[in-house]
Every structure is written in C-alpha cells, then in structure tokens.
Amino acid sequence: MVGGHQAVANTKRRRTDARSASALSAEALAPIQTKPLPGTALCMVLVGAAIALGGGGTVNPQTELILQVLTAIVLIPLFASPRWQKGLGHVPLAIRLLAGLVLVLPVLHLVPLPPSIWQGLPGREIERQSLALIGAENTWMPLSMAPARTFASLLAMICPVLLMMQVSRLSVRGRNWLCITIIGAGVVSLLLGALQLSHTAGWNWSPYSHISEGYLVGFQANRNAQADFLLYAMLALGVVVATRLSDGRHHALTWAVFLFLFISFLIGLLMTGSRTGIALILPTLATLGLMLWPTLQNRKAALLWLGGIFGVVITGAAAVSQLQSVQKVADRFFLTKEARWDLWSDTWFAIQQVWPYGSGIGTIVPMLEAAEQLDVVDTTRPVRAHNDWLEWYMEAGVPGLIVLGIIAILLCALAARGLMTSFRPNGNVGRRAQVLFGCGVMVICALHSVMDYPLRSMALAALTAMAVAFLPEPAAVQRSKSQNVGFP
Numbered sequence: 073m074v075g076g077h078q079a080v081a082n083t084k085r086r087r088t089d090a091r092s093a094s095a096l097s098a099e100a101l102a103p104i105q106t107k108p109l110p111g112t113a114l115c116m117v118l119v120g121a122a123i124a125l126g127g128g129g130t131v132n133p134q135t136e137l138i139l140q141v142l143t144a145i146v147l148i149p150l151f152a153s154p155r156w157q158k159g160l161g162h163v164p165l166a167i168r169l170l171a172g173l174v175l176v177l178p179v180l181h182l183v184p185l186p187p188s189i190w191q192g193l194p195g196r197e198i199e200r201q202s203l204a205l206i207g208a209e210n211t212w213m214p215l216s217m218a219p220a221r222t223f224a225s226l227l228a229m230i231c232p233v234l235l236m237m238q239v240s241r242l243s244v245r246g247r248n249w250l251c252i253t254i255i256g257a258g259v260v261s262l263l264l265g266a267l268q269l270s271h272t273a274g275w276n277w278s279p280y281s282h283i284s285e286g287y288l289v290g291f292q293a294n295r296n297a298q299a300d301f302l303l304y305a306m307l308a309l310g311v312v313v314a315t316r317l318s319d320g321r322h323h324a325l326t327w328a329v330f331l332f333l334f335i336s337f338l339i340g341l342l343m344t345g346s347r348t349g350i351a352l353i354l355p356t357l358a359t360l361g362l363m364l365w366p367t368l369q370n371r372k373a374a375l376l377w378l379g380g381i382f383g384v385v386i387t388g389a390a391a392v393s394q395l396q397s398v399q400k401v402a403d404r405f406f407l408t409k410e411a412r413w414d415l416w417s418d419t420w421f422a423i424q425q426v427w428p429y430g431s432g433i434g435t436i437v438p439m440l441e442a443a444e445q446l447d448v449v450d451t452t453r454p455v456r457a458h459n460d461w462l463e464w465y466m467e468a469g470v471p472g473l474i475v476l477g478i479i480a481i482l483l484c485a486l487a488a489r490g491l492m493t494s495f496r497p498n499g500n501v502g503r504r505a506q507v508l509f510g511c512g513v514m515v516i517c518a519l520h521s522v523m524d525y526p527l528r529s530m531a532l533a534a535l536t537a538m539a540v541a542f543l544p545e546p547a548a549v550q551r552s553k554s555q556n557v558g559f560p
Contacts (some may be wrong), residue, residue, distance in 0.1 A: 097401050110157075116250060119257075124532075126139050129294060130456075132439070182214050217432050222434045225434030254304060258333075261292075263344065292531065295344040296523075299350065300338045302341045303356045304513055305337055311506055352516050363509075435467055441453070489535050489543075490510070
C-alpha cells in the first residue's frame with residue numbers, strides 16, 4: 073500500500089516537472105514569437121542608443137552628451153506612468169550594491185576637503201604653490217586633481233549604472249530582446265564599416281571626428297572597441313540561437329542564419345585590425361560552445377559540420393590573404409615597436425607620485441602629460457594608459473583596489489549562483505545562455521583591459537553593465553488574463 077502511494081507521488085512529481093519544463097521552454101521561446109513589453113522596449117532603446125552614440129570616447133564628447141540627455145528622457149516614462157512598468161520587476165539587492173560601489177569613488181573624489189587635508193595628499197605640492205601665487209592656497213579642494221574631468225566621468229558612469237538596474241528587472245524574454253537588439257546593431261555596424269573602408273562618396277561614414285582611420289570601426293571611434301562589440305554580438309547571437317533550439321526541433325533556417333551572421337561578425341572582427349580583439353575569439357568560441365552544445369540533437373554530425381566550416385574558413389582566409397586590406401591587418405601582428413610599453417612606464421611613474429590615494433577618476437590625461445618621458449614626446453597627446461587596470465590604480469589608488477575587489481567578489485558570487493541554477497537538468501536553456509553571455513562578456517572585458525580600455529567607452533560600459541544584469545534571477549513574467557502561458 074505504501075509502495076502504491078509512493079508510485080502515485082512519483083507520477084505526480086514527474087508531471088509537475090514536465091509542466092515546469094514546458095513553461096520554462098515557453099518562457100525561453102517567447103522573445104522570438106511575441107512583441108516586447110513596454111519596460112523591455114525602453115531598455116531596448118537605451119541599449120541601441122548606447123551602441124550608436126556611446127562609442128566616441130574622450131576625444132568625441134559631443135555624442136556622449138547627447139546619449140546622457142537621451143537616457144534621462146527615455147527613463148521619464150518609467151516614473152511618469154505605471155503602464156511603462158509592465159515587464160519590469162524589482163531591482164535585486166546585489167545590483168543595488170554594485171551600482172553604489174561603482175559610483176562611490178567619483179562622488180567622494182568631488183567632495184571638497186579642508187586645506188589641512190588636501191595639502192597633505194601626495195602630489196599636491198605644485199597645486200598648493202600655484203594657488204599661493206594668487207592667495208588662494210587655503211581654498212577647500214577635492215581629492216581629484218582635475219574635478220571637471222572627474223565630474224564628466226561620473227556623468228558617463230551613471231548611464232551604464234541606470235541601464236544595469238533596469239535590465240536586472242527584466243524577465244528571460246525581455247533580456248533576450250536586448251540580445252536581438254545587439255545583433256541588429258551589429259549588422260548595421262558591419263554595413264557602416266563597409267562604407268568606412270570603401271570611402272563611398274568620399275566620406276569617412278563615422279559620427280566622430282577622431283577615429284581609427286583605415287579600419288572597420290562601425291559605431292565606435294576605436295578599432296579595439298569595435299572588436300569587443302562584435303565579440304559581444306557573437307555571444308548575443310548564441311543566446312538567441314540557443315533559445316530558438318530549446319524546443320528540440322530541427323531548425324535548419326536558424327542554423328543557416330547563425331552561420332551567416334557569425335561568419336559576417338568574424339570577418340568584421342578581422343577587419344578591425346585589433347590584435348587582442350582577434351585573439352579573444354578563443355574564449356568567445358568556448359562560451360558559444362557551452363551555449364549551443366546542450367541543444368544539439370546529433371552531436372557527431374555537428375562536429376563534422378564544424379570541421380567542414382573550419383576548413384572553409386581556413387581556405388577562404390588563404391584565398392584573401394593577399395588582399396591589401398588583409399595584409400594591413402596581418403602586419404599589425406609583427407610590429408617591432410609597441411607604444412604601450414612607454415605609456416605603462418609613464419603611468420607607473422604617475423602612480424608613485426599620488427600613491428596611496430590616487431589622483432581622481434578621469435584624471436589620466438593631465439597625469440600622463442606631466443609624467444611623459446622626454447625621449448618619447450611627440451605631436452600626439454596621450455589620452456589613456458592602454459591598461460585599464462593600471463589606469464584605475466593610478467586614478468583611484470588603494471581605495472580603488474578595495475572597491476574593485478568587493479565588486480569582483482559580488483560578480484563572482486552572482487555568476488556562480490547563476491551557473492549553478494541554470495545548469496540544473498530542468499534548467500531554462502534561455503536563462504543558461506544569458507548567464508553564459510554575462511560571464512563571457514566579463515571575461516572578454518577583463519582580458520582586453522590588460523591591453524586597452526574597453527570600459528572607458530560608454531557603449532561598451534553599457535553593454536558590460538547589461539551583461540552583469542543578466543546574472544541575477546530574472547523577474548517573473550507579467551501576463552494579463554487573456555494571455556496564454558509563456559506566449560503573451
């Protein structure tokens with residue numbers, strides 16, 4: 073009798089698990105088959121605007137100003153009407169903590185300090201002497217040695233933080249819509265890049281006055297930033313395809329579109345000429361493999377197809393290797409002189425002058441100009457350290473390392489929890505792909521920061537913030553009475 077009751081209980085449990093798995097699959101597929109909810113649509117606008125207007129960097133501040141104003145305008149409906157809250161849940165506590173940690177240092181660096189404190193900070197002697205010439209040495213001054221630059225950096229950091237908070241409120245379907253937005257922007261950036269390389273009608277086809285001339289940069293001003301963006305677009309493509317394949321059916325058209333877009337993004341990546349960006353295709357492919365492998369029905373055939381595609385790519389690369397544009401990219405891997413080494417040396421010297429408190433967020437330009445070695449001075453102006461870890465240490469000092477360590481711990485905890493929950497046997501395939509997207513973006517950003525400065529681009533900072541917001545548990549789907557389960 074007891075065994076009979078146990079059998080009935082097991083049968084009910086299996087039915088419940090089956091219904092749960094069905095609901096999860098429906099939730100995953102919904103972004104492909106339904107329109108985005110109002111809250112999701114606003115986030116899509118923010119992501120699209122960040123990609124189109126946030127890639128100019130320090131030397132192109134005009135579009136960044138437009139993006140900041142546009143972000144404020146887009147967020148107004150969220151506070152003006154409850155209707156626009158549809159599709160949004162609550163901001164997770166971890167995301168709130170991350171937002172506060174990101175903004176705390178630039179805010180503190182702008183707080184005025186009494187003369188007895190700021191005059192005792194390392195590296196402030198020349199500033200004190202200069203103010204003494206006009207009788208203002210007793211003026212209260214902030215920790216930042218360039219307050220205007222720090223304030224500009226704070227404004228630039230607020231937009232990604234706001235986006236991170238809003239994206240964390242989305243459901244699985246809402247987050248997938250953002251991946252579709254990135255893919256669409258990636259395709260447009262390739263078309264724009266083709267015009268840039270061809271100089272059609274004699275224009276450079278870029279919204280910025282200072283760009284990496286002669287390379288495919290799309291909506292970015294920097295070829296390295298464009299390389300990162302295309303890598304992110306590949307990962308976003310993996311999220312959408314994994315979601316599409318999660319119903320267990322054969323999707324020949326889906327695979328065809330995936331291969332076409334992936335190869336297109338890969339060619340665009342090569343045309344950026346970014347050496348580190350091209351090398352980062354390896355962790356990107358590994359992340360894509362983790363996304364798509366669980367969805368494959370015939371894995372042996374998939375390996376054969378993969379081998380054939382690899383052969384076609386190698387053959388095609390050999391065929392076009394003699395093109396002038398391709399040789400230009402290949403020659404960058406054999407450069408004998410690297411200007412980064414001099415910049416790193418100058419940055420390290422500047423760190424020693426302001427240690428342990430730093431010079432203030434956004435102060436890299438005046439600090440590098442003061443620390444630049446005389447034997448490498450030329451007509452160009454150093455604007456970045458080309459190592460974001462080193463630059464952060466110079467600007468934020470030991471407090472910055474402490475804050476960065478806390479942020480890293482929070483991100484690792486979010487990633488570990490997201491991976492453990494999404495890789496369960498009955499886990500949501502779309503949710504799993506989104507967590508892998510977040511982890512992949514963070515790995516790419518961290519590795520490229522050793523040689524460049526991806527987070528100094530508002531576009532890449534916004535996409536990285538979006539990826540971080542993919543790690544916490546998604547909000548529950550909001551449905552009306554007339555909507556079917558998973559398919560509003």
